[in-house]
Amino acid sequence: MTKPTETEPRFVGTQPRLLGMLNRWHWLLRPVPAERMAALRIAVAVVALLDIGIACLPQFAAHFSENGLGGPGAYSWRFRDGHYYWSLLRVLPAAWGPAALLSVWALAALALLVGYRPLASGLVCWACAISFWNINPGLCNGGDQIRNSLFLAVAIGRSGAVWGVESVRRNGRVGRVLVPGWPAKVLLVQFACMYVFSGVYKLLSPGWQTGYVMYFVNHDLEWCLTPNLSPYLPVFAHRLSSWVAVAWELAFPLLIAFRRTHALTLWMGVVFHVLTFFTLEVGHFALYSLSFYALFVPWERWHRPAVTSEPLA
Numbered sequence: 001m002t003k004p005t006e007t008e009p010r011f012v013g014t015q016p017r018l019l020g021m022l023n024r025w026h027w028l029l030r031p032v033p034a035e036r037m038a039a040l041r042i043a044v045a046v047v048a049l050l051d052i053g054i055a056c057l058p059q060f061a062a063h064f065s066e067n068g069l070g071g072p073g074a075y076s077w078r079f080r081d082g083h084y085y086w087s088l089l090r091v092l093p094a095a096w097g098p099a100a101l102l103s104v105w106a107l108a109a110l111a112l113l114v115g116y117r118p119l120a121s122g123l124v125c126w127a128c129a130i131s132f133w134n135i136n137p138g139l140c141n142g143g144d145q146i147r148n149s150l151f152l153a154v155a156i157g158r159s160g161a162v163w164g165v166e167s168v169r170r171n172g173r174v175g176r177v178l179v180p181g182w183p184a185k186v187l188l189v190q191f192a193c194m195y196v197f198s199g200v201y202k203l204l205s206p207g208w209q210t211g212y213v214m215y216f217v218n219h220d221l222e223w224c225l226t227p228n229l230s231p232y233l234p235v236f237a238h239r240l241s242s243w244v245a246v247a248w249e250l251a252f253p254l255l256i257a258f259r260r261t262h263a264l265t266l267w268m269g270v271v272f273h274v275l276t277f278f279t280l281e282v283g284h285f286a287l288y289s290l291s292f293y294a295l296f297v298p299w300e301r302w303h304r305p306a307v308t309s310e311p312l313a
Contacts, residue, residue: 009176013158016182028185031178032312034161035299038115040184041122041159043291044150045113048125051147051284052106056132060102063136066094075137088131101128112154115164122155142194143285149190150288157183176300184295184312191292192253199249208246211239217280226279245272256313266296 011031017023062068072094078085089097105128111121126148133144153159158179160166207213215238217223218230230238248255248268255265270293277286296312 009178011178012161013180015180028182030181032181032184033300034158034177034179035163036184036295036297036312037154037157037159037179038161038163039294039297039299040150040157040291041112041115041118041154042163043294044147044154044288045109047284047287047291048109048129048147048151049106049113050287052102052109055284056102060098063139064089064098064102064132069136069138072135075135078134078137085134086130087134088127089135101131104128105132115160115166117166118158118160118164119155122151122159126151126155141283141285143283143288146194146285146288146292149187150291153183153187181312187292187295188256188313191289192256195249195252199246202242202246203250208242211242214238214242214245223281224279225281248272259311262311262313266293269293 012034013031015029018025018029022028056063065071072090079087079090088101092098092101105125108121108124108128112118112125129144129148129151133140133148161177161179202208202213205213207216212235215235218233218238219227221227224230248265252265252269255261270290273286273289273293276282277290
């Protein structure tokens with residue numbers, strides 16, 4: 001075996017052994033630059049720390065304490081026989097368990113941010129997120145499911161191969177580093193399915209068909225963060241935003257597969273989630289969704305200008 005040089009890419013990780021034709025599926029098994037997964041790890045960790053510090057801590061006692069709205073017995077029916085929900089808060093003492101588990105979650109997210117043992121820290125973040133999600137599902141939205149998938153992806157995707165305290169470059173060696181691409185591809189499929197089924201659900205609604213749903217949402221004091229600005233937009237602009245959102249969601253898998261529409265599709269997704277974050281009450285759904293888009297930025301090309309990037313999709 002030849003010793004890797006500065007220009008020869010090194011593969012870090014293990015490729016799965018799949019059955020039949022799946023084992024020869026180049027798109028799924030093709031390695032990706034390690035910078036992509038590292039960027040995803042950092043983005044997810046930053047959003048997780050914001051989630052813990054801004055969304056969880058201010059109302060933590062009311063939502064998760066022993067006498068709060070989401071104590072261990074608040075949703076006990078979810079854990080009855082025949083159901084497979086679980087939560088570490090069901091076994092930890094109610095007096096100090098929630099605070100201790102939140103502290104562990106914050107420390108694991110910080111470890112994930114700096115790239116310290118991303119496999120372990122990612123799995124710990126996942127277990128903590130699942131525990132809080134199951135103990136009080138009334139607080140959850142689509143962002144929670146996305147968050148849980150992202151934690152698993154950064155845990156098993158060798159996201160600490162570069163840009164971390166345990167980077168393979170820590171000994172001074174340089175050169176391209178590749179990691180297994182299937183975790184990123186699985187995430188892409190999940191997001192494509194999420195967008196498509198969301199578009200199908202909306203398309204079945206008369207409010208989305210006529211486009212007036214966004215007009216009423218943008219004037220709703222419960223849903224809209226900027227209801228005082230909505231009257232300045234003509235009604236047709238609200239309707240057009242509804243149609244564009246549905247069309248983009250339904251066409252996402254197809255548009256992202258072609259080079260000519262790849263970048264435009266991704267930029268539309270970024271704009272979509274940024275606008276929803278600043279104008280609608282969607283919680284951390286928008287932020288976790290935005291962190292997913294870090295996978296598509298050609299970090300390796302900016303880090304090494306001579307490297308030619310290819311689209312993840």
